[in-house]
Amino acid sequence: MKRQLFLRATAAAGMAACWRPTPAAGRLRIGLTAVILADEAAFLARWAAYLGPRLGSEVAFLSRDEYQRLHDMLNAGQIDALWTCGYPYVRFRKQLHLLAVPLYQGQPTYQSYLIRHKGDPSIRGWPDVRGKVFAYSDPLSNSGWLVAQGELAKVNIRPHDFKRTFFAHGHSHVAEAVAARLADAGSIDGYVWETMRLQGMPAAAQTEVIWKSMHHGFPPLVTASDGWGQPARALQATLLQMANDAEGRALLKELNLDGFIAGSFADFESIYRLACSVPGSGVEAS
């Protein structure tokens, strides 16, 4: 039960949803990360059963473990909605339309954490990761890559200053890599790590947080800019109303969330500024 709750929370952090009614298919396809989908079939089935009658359409979930791949699918029309991260939202904002922003602990924000193996005294902050093995989550993750790039730049640590870096393809994998000492430290979504700790998962118990970032906009649900229409508005309305009925609240509780708001680009202003400051982020100040 605890693991299910964690995975649902992880789904909320990494899931991308897209809705583009396709008369031929006749169903709504929402993109999610593969790891979460693999273990949360029952929850996603319940969520699909909740959304379907309200949207008048069958709902299906698709999984991939890389953000870029999911955005490619959204751009290609292979999925109709996507639960993505704030960083790709600001990076690809011209091709995307904001659908909803989750509320975590009453706010549409979260933090990025720097974690280490529990009790490892060799790493006490960003300056200490020099010469270490470092784990990122995904190249398009705000908390799992972009925030770390901004902090590393502050302490003048460049990529070749590490012994090794790698992407773990998921925030929970970052925790597992650090817990197994595959990596000495890692950058992780604070919402995911806190949920893992809350559920007593071993990877969280064997790691500890040594730094927390400022609050950034919570990973939003988006749709393609050309896919914004009545069905998208219906999906948005349904999401925004989930906190108002018992079944919706139960699903939100399983996601460890409080609800959804419509949100705006302003909620991701901090990520935008950070991305603008990081070379190679693909975001330039306009």
Next chain:
Amino acid sequence: MFFERLPYRLQIPLGLAGAVVIAALLVTVVSARIGAHQARQGVIATAGRAMVLLAAQSRSLLAADDTWRVFTLLRNTAALLPGAAADQSRAAILDTQGTVVAASMPGMLPTGSTVLGQRVRGQTLPAPAAVVAPRQWDRADGGMTLVEPVRSDDGQLQGFVYVEIDAGAFVPDWAALSRPALIGVLLAVLLLVPVGWLVGRRMMRPLAIVAQCIVRVGREDPQALLTLVPRTRNPELALISHAVERLIAETQVRQQAELRALSAERMAAVGRLTAAVAHEINNPLGGLLNAARTLRVHGDNPAARAQTLGLLERGLQQIRSTVAALVPQVRIEDRPLEANDLADVVTLVLPMAARWRIDLRSDTDLSALPRVPSSVLRQVMLNLLMNALKAAGEDGRVRAMLSADASEVRFVVGNSGERLASGGLEARLAAESGTDPAGFGLWVCREIATQFGGGFAAADSDEFATQLMFWIPNRERHEVPAAD
């Protein structure tokens, strides 16, 4: 040994169980030795198969430099390595420089650490360029290191599969190896103990019956015992049964022989008793007949008549006492011994002494009044004098001395015949008590001495070759043991 004291019905099942246990242990030891040898080869073969799998699966991951997916591959595959469950083996994927991309146990093979060309776990490994084919090294600590290159389809080196197996993984699992044998032993014992008990009981039943028969031999009717001896087709048991039957038959014969011997002994005893009675009565009869002839010739002389009649009366009284002594439980009322009793006895044997021209002399020394019964002492004195006369032979010499003091009455007789020492007297007494009724007199003397609490022995003498001494306490009543 305790085991040998157990009955066969326990020895047999225990012996069977012990034999099974020993056999199983020996088989287990041999199997374990063979298994230990095969286990090492099996460990190496298993590791080799796991390395082939890792090499095939890691190609694309090495090409993508995807540490996490390499780690998940190792995490899911390392369980195939022998001893992985006990952390006795680990695997890693190395890049072309021999550096760890990821390991199944990152704590022991840290990410980014160089392995090839370095000294690891006491083993110096070759540089990456030197590893062109699968290789393995036996480490000094008993462990093993294996390296296999990972190549693309066109033969380009992409990295290496690296495996470490600690010595513990090669140690045979003795518990697992011996478990089947122990289970077999347990089952065998559970089966063989009751079966062995039944078999032992069945085997031992005839032996137990035979043993009971042997115990009862000599105490119960042989014919009844013969019916109990088991009849069996087992050759060993049949042999025992036949032996027991022979024992019973021989015992029966021996018992019958003993009964006959006992009867003969009783008859012999009766004969000896009769002879003794005849001897004791016949001894004074010669003197009495002589006295009767004296009375007939000199009966007119009052003094001679009175003396002869006294002699006749005392002689008859002696016979009466002798006959009375043969009746058990009869207490003889007898007069005390007097000095004349010796003279009477001497008178009775004088014809014998005269016939053989023997110098017979007697004397008395009665410092105290004798209180012993006269008939008994007369019988003793008569026996010893006649024995001495026989021993002295023609022209011999015999001396008799009757003495008495406050403590005992003593009668000593010496003769000039053959020397008879103490040991010789005992031998003569033993012979006379058994098979020589003719010398019964000495045996009677010894028996009387014993009954009256005195003694009878040969005494050393400078004058006579043989000197016999008889003595009994000088008191009126003696404890006379009841006759059998």
